[in-house]
Amino acid sequence: MRDNRTLRWMLFAYLALVFVFIFAPILFSVIFSFNSDRFPTIPLGDFTLKWYQKIWNDADVWEAARTSLIVSLSTATIATTLGFATAYTDYRYSFRLKPIYLGLILLPPTIPLIIMALAMLAWFAKLGISGQIMSIIIAHSVLTAPFAMAIIRLRLSQMDPSLEAAAWNLGASEWGAMQRVIVPFCKPAIISSFCLTAAVSFDEFAISWFVSGLNKTVPVIILEIVTGNIDPQVNAIGSFVFLVSITLVIIAQTVLMTSRKKED
Amino acid sequence: MVAMSFFIVRNYRMQEDFVMKNWVKMLGRDYFWDSYFLTWGLAGIGTIVTMIVAFPAAYTLAFKVSETTRRWAIFLLIIPFFTSYLVRIFSWYVILAESGVINAGLSYLGVGPFVMLNTKFGTIVGYMTLTLPLVVILQSFALANIDKTLVEAAFNLGCRPFKVIYRVILPMARTGLIIAAVFCFILSFGDFVSPYYLGGSKPPTLPILIVDTVKSGQQWPRAAVVAVVMMVTLFVVAFGGIMAAYRRRVG
Numbered sequence: 001m002r003d004n005r006t007l008r009w010m011l012f013a014y015l016a017l018v019f020v021f022i023f024a025p026i027l028f029s030v031i032f033s034f035n036s037d038r039f040p041t042i043p044l045g046d047f048t049l050k051w052y053q054k055i056w057n058d059a060d061v062w063e064a065a066r067t068s069l070i071v072s073l074s075t076a077t078i079a080t081t082l083g084f085a086t087a088y089t090d091y092r093y094s095f096r097l098k099p100i101y102l103g104l105i106l107l108p109p110t111i112p113l114i115i116m117a118l119a120m121l122a123w124f125a126k127l128g129i130s131g132q133i134m135s136i137i138i139a140h141s142v143l144t145a146p147f148a149m150a151i152i153r154l155r156l157s158q159m160d161p162s163l164e165a166a167a168w169n170l171g172a173s174e175w176g177a178m179q180r181v182i183v184p185f186c187k188p189a190i191i192s193s194f195c196l197t198a199a200v201s202f203d204e205f206a207i208s209w210f211v212s213g214l215n216k217t218v219p220v221i222i223l224e225i226v227t228g229n230i231d232p233q234v235n236a237i238g239s240f241v242f243l244v245s246i247t248l249v250i251i252a253q254t255v256l257m258t259s260r261k262k263e264d
Numbered sequence: 265m266v267a268m269s270f271f272i273v274r275n276y277r278m279q280e281d282f283v284m285k286n287w288v289k290m291l292g293r294d295y296f297w298d299s300y301f302l303t304w305g306l307a308g309i310g311t312i313v314t315m316i317v318a319f320p321a322a323y324t325l326a327f328k329v330s331e332t333t334r335r336w337a338i339f340l341l342i343i344p345f346f347t348s349y350l351v352r353i354f355s356w357y358v359i360l361a362e363s364g365v366i367n368a369g370l371s372y373l374g375v376g377p378f379v380m381l382n383t384k385f386g387t388i389v390g391y392m393t394l395t396l397p398l399v400v401i402l403q404s405f406a407l408a409n410i411d412k413t414l415v416e417a418a419f420n421l422g423c424r425p426f427k428v429i430y431r432v433i434l435p436m437a438r439t440g441l442i443i444a445a446v447f448c449f450i451l452s453f454g455d456f457v458s459p460y461y462l463g464g465s466k467p468p469t470l471p472i473l474i475v476d477t478v479k480s481g482q483q484w485p486r487a488a489v490v491a492v493v494m495m496v497t498l499f500v501v502a503f504g505g506i507m508a509a510y511r512r513r514v515g
Contacts (some may be wrong), residue, residue: 011324025355112454261272
């Protein structure tokens with residue numbers, strides 16, 4: 001292969017370009033959040049913190065941040081619990097309707113968000129709980145539980161099934177074995193699924209927008225500002241949102257990776 | 265979790281009550297079919313473009329880099345998947361705008377300005393923001409599972425690079441590649457942010473139609489008609505894709 005080196009070089013350059021494409025929006029958003037011009041472009045204007053000051057003093061943003069925090073923490077807790085329960089059921093038991101049961105659990109992510117949002121809205125309106133924080137939490141839990149389930153199931157499949165049986169033989173009750181053996185073993189997966197579901201919930205806007213009513217989350221506020229006009233405030237809020245979700249994702253992945261490495 | 269199924273069933277039921285009126289109203293209008301085919305076209309083009317753009321990158325990740333590098337690359341690719349899609353689209357809006365970064369950069373070179381917002385190009389860029397990382401990951405998994413000795417054998421037997429890709433790599437990675445394409449299509453088909461902000465929303469795609477119907481008109485059953493049509497389409501696509509992905513393997 002004569003031009004192997006050039007080809008290799010070109011492929012690497014191409015890969016770099018793809019990464020640039022993927023990360024450009026995030027980078028520019030952060031850069032422009034410090035930029036003084038009303039309409040951000042190059043050459044850059046002066047360095048400024050005024051957009052941050054503006055959102056810092058904005059009561060709506062604080063209110064939304066509080067809602068988002070409540071929603072994503074509760075969602076993460078509920079979704080991780082549900083995910084753990086389903087993953088454990090899948091791991092331990094087999095029953096006749098299991099394929100259907102699993103199919104139902106894995107269904108939500110393949111349905112477009114907008115349709116989920118509409119279905120949720122219709123359903124909540126019927127139950128009369130539309131427009132409350134609760135409804136966002138329920139909707140997000142349904143949406144994110146499959147992620148949690150997948151991560152925890154993957155971890156359980158690495159576990160030796162005889163470990164649990166051994167614990168029982170040594171006199172542990174079923175609950176005891178669960179607490180002392182299974183939960184500690186799954187701990188990295190549980191932590192990372194908690195972070196990931198929190199991140200998804202924190203960034204989700206379609207469902208929140210449809211069902212939220214007066215309790216706006218941060219993405220809904222962003223959506224409203226964006227719909228109005230071009231406003232660099234979005235970059236400032238956006239940078240903050242990026243920071244939160246990237247941190248969560250990095251924690252999640254690092255926890256999973258180090259747990260894997262330890263066992264290797 | 266099981267309650268999820270009820271959401272959808274309820275949704276179907278709700279419009280079964282009004283079935284005739286709303287279905288006839290929606291399906292009888294030209295603009296519905298316009299946006300149906302527009303959505304198909306955009307999502308289809310988006311999928312093809314994304315698959316082609318992603319392929320060399322996935323190829324590099326699968327064959328040309330070490331295990332550690334690949335892990336890091338995938339680590340990086342997962343991050344944007346969980347970051348705010350909305351803000352990323354807004355950022356593209358600013359970058360692509362008439363006086364935005366790209367056009368300002370091009371004006372130094374003496375070209376442009378190009379109109380990129382409110383075009384199909386803008387929509388495709390938006391779709392790719394959403395789908396490209398995922399497609400690269402899925403494709404590189406599909407490619408990494410290929411037996412590398414077979415690829416080398418093809419090279420050693422004097423096969424040209426493009427022929428190797430076409431005759432050896434593509435057939436072997438078929439299942440994974442089709443699944444990547446199906447995911448890409450589903451995501452693009454259901455996305456309303458990029459056609460709305462980057463594509464100018466005229467004519468509207470189906471998801472925009474849903475948003476408009478719900479947010480301005482309170483016509484939930486009509487929006488449900490659109491949603492059901494979308495879901496049926498997606499199920500057909502997904503089912504067809506999965507059939508195509510697995511059939512050749514067995515037969």
